[in-house]
Amino acid sequence: MSRRPILRLFLPHARCFLHWVRSASLATKVFIQRDYSEGTVCQFQTKFPAELDSRIERQLFEDTVKTLNGFYTEAEKIGGQSYLEGCLACTTAYIIFLCMETRYEKVLKKISRYIQEQNEKIYAPRGLLITDPIERGMRVVSFSKLTDLKVG
Amino acid sequence: MSAVMVAKKVTRKWEKLPGKNTFCCDGRVMMARQKGVFYLTLFLIIGTCCLFFAFECPYLAVHLSPAIPVFAIVLFFFVMAMLLRTSFSDPGVLPRAQPDEAMYIEMEIEAANGNVPSGQRPPPRIRNVQINNQIVKLKYCYTCKIFRPPRASHCGICDNCVERFDHHCPWVGNCVGKRNYRYFYLFTLSLSLLTIYIFTFDIVHVVLRSVSDGFVQTLKETPGTVLEVLVCFFTLWSVVGLTGFHTYLVLLNQTTNEDIKGSWSGKNRVQNPYSHRNIVKNCCEVLCGPVYPSVLDRRGLMAELSSSPVMISDAKNYIPDLQTTKTTAPLIPNEQTPEEAKPPLQYRTEEATEPKQSPTVQELPAVDIPPASLTDTAPAKEQVF
Numbered sequence: 057m058s059r060r061p062i063l064r065l066f067l068p069h070a071r072c073f074l075h076w077v078r079s080a081s082l083a084t085k086v087f088i089q090r091d092y093s094e095g096t097v098c099q100f101q102t103k104f105p106a107e108l109d110s111r112i113e114r115q116l117f118e119d120t121v122k123t124l125n126g127f128y129t130e131a132e133k134i135g136g137q138s139y140l141e142g143c144l145a146c147t148t149a150y151i152i153f154l155c156m157e158t159r160y161e162k163v164l165k166k167i168s169r170y171i172q173e174q175n176e177k178i179y180a181p182r183g184l185l186i187t188d189p190i191e192r193g194m195r196v197v198s199f200s201k202l203t204d205l206k207v208g
Numbered sequence: 209m210s211a212v213m214v215a216k217k218v219t220r221k222w223e224k225l226p227g228k229n230t231f232c233c234d235g236r237v238m239m240a241r242q243k244g245v246f247y248l249t250l251f252l253i254i255g256t257c258c259l260f261f262a263f264e265c266p267y268l269a270v271h272l273s274p275a276i277p278v279f280a281i282v283l284f285f286f287v288m289a290m291l292l293r294t295s296f297s298d299p300g301v302l303p304r305a306q307p308d309e310a311m312y313i314e315m316e317i318e319a320a321n322g323n324v325p326s327g328q329r330p331p332p333r334i335r336n337v338q339i340n341n342q343i344v345k346l347k348y349c350y351t352c353k354i355f356r357p358p359r360a361s362h363c364g365i366c367d368n369c370v371e372r373f374d375h376h377c378p379w380v381g382n383c384v385g386k387r388n389y390r391y392f393y394l395f396t397l398s399l400s401l402l403t404i405y406i407f408t409f410d411i412v413h414v415v416l417r418s419v420s421d422g423f424v425q426t427l428k429e430t431p432g433t434v435l436e437v438l439v440c441f442f443t444l445w446s447v448v449g450l451t452g453f454h455t456y457l458v459l460l461n462q463t464t465n466e467d468i469k470g471s472w473s474g475k476n477r478v479q480n481p482y483s484h485r486n487i488v489k490n491c492c493e494v495l496c497g498p499v500y501p502s503v504l505d506r507r508g509l510m511a512e513l514s515s516s517p518v519m520i521s522d523a524k525n526y527i528p529d530l531q532t533t534k535t536t537a538p539l540i541p542n543e544q545t546p547e548e549a550k551p552p553l554q555y556r557t558e559e560a561t562e563p564k565q566s567p568t569v570q571e572l573p574a575v576d577i578p579p580a581s582l583t584d585t586a587p588a589k590e591q592v593f
Contacts, residue, residue, distance in 0.1 A: 087312050092337040092344070095482055096358055096372070132498050142390075142496035149289035150391065158499045193303040193503040195354060 084203070087196040088121065098128040100189070100197050108199060111182050120174055120186070124167065124197065131163035164190060222506035226304055227368040235506035237296040239381045240366050246295060246381030253291070253399070256439050257284045259432035260406050264413045267430075271416060276409060283402045290395035291380060298502040299385030300371035302352065302360060310353040317348075342481035359482070361465055375464040384464075387502065390495050393458060396451040403447055407440040461490040 086107045091099040102121045104114045141159060145152050171188050179186055185200040192198060222235035230239050239246070257280070265277035305313065317333055324330045333348030335355050346355045349362050352369045356362070361373035363383050372386035384392045410433050417426040427434060457467060461483040466472060472480035484490050 085308050085312065087309055090357065092339055092346075092358055095339055134493055134497050138498050139492065139496045141499070145499070146394070149286050150293055151289065153499065158501070160498050160501055164501060190501075190503055191505075192306075192309065195302070195305075195357070196309060198309070 084201045086199045086201070088199070089196055090194075091125075097132050098189075098194055099125045105199075107201075108184070111184055111201065112179070116178055120178070121197065123170065124189070127163055127167045127170065131160045219510045220506065221508040221510055222504075224510060225504065225506070227301070228366050229301075229368070231506065232296075238298050238301075238504075238506065239295055240376070240378075240383070242365070242378065243381045245378040249291070249379045252439060252443070253284075253287060253402075256406065256436055257402075259436050260410070263430040263432040263436075264406075264409055267417065268409060268413055272412070280402075280405060280409075283398060283405060287395065287398045287402050290391050290398055293391040294377075294384065294388045294395055295380045295382050297382075297388045297391070298504055298506075299383040300373075300387040300500065301366075301383075301385075301502075301504055302354065302357070302369040302371060303504055304351070305353040313348075313353065313355070340481040342479060344481065359463060359466070372463060373465050387500050390497075393451075393454050393495065396447060396454060400444075400448045400451045403440050403443050406436060407444060410437050410440065458491055458494045459487040461494060 084107070086105050088100050088105065091101045093099075100121050102118050102125070104117055108117060137159060167190075168188055171186050175186055179199075180202075183202045185202055187198040187200065189195070189197050220235050222231045222238075225231075228241050230241055230243070231237060232239070260280065261277065265280065268276045321330055333355070335346040335348075336343050337346060337358070338344070339358060344358050346358065348355050349369050351362060351367065354369065356369055357371060359372045360369050362369045363373065363376050365376045366383055368383070370383050370385035372389065374384040374389055374392070376383045377392070380392065380395075382388070413430070414423070414426055414433060417429070421429070454464075457464065460480065462472060462480060466480075472478060472483075484493065
């Protein structure tokens with residue numbers, strides 16, 4: 057993958073890397089909350105927060121959140137595949153889960169890759185960073201505003 | 209000048225998790241602190257089954273059918289698997305809010321409350337959401353600093369918020385929640401079957417043997433039978449009753465917690481918004497729904513730096529040194545590595561082609577002992593905020 061100029065700012069220097077990490081963790085964060093209107097299924101609110109108005113276009117933000125919602129809907133879908141997985145696992149006393157990845161775990165990996173891709177292509181160039189919801193207990197999607205991109 | 213490796217003490221995240229859980233097998237097993245009753249459960253099940261295999265099975269295999277002990281063994285292993293799975297798995301614990309998220313929520317609450325005159329109590333921290341045309345109140349948890357999702361509740365014994373909290377079961381030594389409810393249900397169901405099975409064949413064995421040897425002689429030859437019958441008789445009432453109760457809950461898609469609190473009792477036209485109004489659909493959702501992964505990254509690494517400085521010679525040595533001096537990222541970041549701890553994007557893309565370690569914790573099957581209906585259906589001292 058081509059290295060964008062902005063990524064070269066993060067060229068190695070241990071102290072600078074730690075400084076960048078500290079800056080990122082202290083930067084302003086915006087938390088997108090869960091949308092419980094359809095029950096306990098994992099969905100996030102697509103309402104565009106005012107704090108991100110100057111940083112990212114509304115459409116891009118909504119597309120990201122809607123895609124994430126789509127992934128979670130796919131993961132939690134109750135249908136033929138989930139029944140099959142459940143029944144098969146039950147007959148093996150769920151021991152099969154020790155060697156098999158569940159559908160939810162496969163979708164979580166897809167989500168992780170998607171978020172990484174979105175960060176690289178869309179959000180990092182705009183000084184934002186999305187955190188995977190699983191790191192927050194699937195309660196929020198956090199958007200960190202990276203205020204300090206200086207090296208050393 | 210070569211780079212100096214920094215001594216790093218590796219700790220896993222489970223060692224730093226708040227709450228009153230105990231962890232075993234380096235974070236793979238998660239239970240409550242009080243495990244005495246769980247050991248009793250194990251003892252009762254294993255003890256009774258051992259007596260059955262020792263005293264009844266040899267006679268029944270010869271005089272009736274060898275399938276009897278075979279089926280008993282299969283049922284016994286299934287019961288143990290379900291008990292261990294229930295006891296050892298994460299019930300659906302919600303991680304506590306990190307300081308930034310907690311502060312964000314506080315700011316939102318203060319903005320919503322406005323200026324509270326001094327001396328007056330601030331309004332209760334409640335958020336109303338509409339779920340399927342029903343208003344559901346989300347309560348704020350002062351311990352975890354989050355607004356609890358619908359159906360979640362804080363367990364006072366484990367000191368955690370648990371999703372779809374059912375109850376805290378001392379017999380399995382763990383909470384029963386979203387992630388392990390189906391194992392718990394299958395445990396009570398299979399244990400009911402096992403108890404009925406052993407009880408029935410104890411009676412059959414005594415009757416058959418008494419025909420040839422006499423009743424007293426039979427009891428003298430197989431003293432274990434008396435013990436088994438006693439244990440099974442008392443277990444039957446509690447376990448079968450509990451299975452029946454949980455079957456009712458499954459068909460209505462309710463939790464024990466909701467049933468006890470009367471959340472969806474129909475008062476003021478309040479109905480269960482999570483029910484599909486179809487017992488088959490409810491049953492399928494609870495028992496055959498997706499298997500939710502744990503959101504607690506118990507086995508993630510939290511490497512700590514020592515105080516020695518890092519000397520970097522040139523860019524070529526930087527990458528391996530960076531990996532050893534990173535504060536919280538594993539060498540191959542997995543999906544659950546906190547974003548701040550991952551290496552900069554360029555390195556992450558380099559590592560993206562490497563196989564990622566599975567973030568899931570392999571849970572041992574849980575054995576479940578049927579809790580006595582009184583202790584189990586009690587809300588179990590959970591703090592309800």
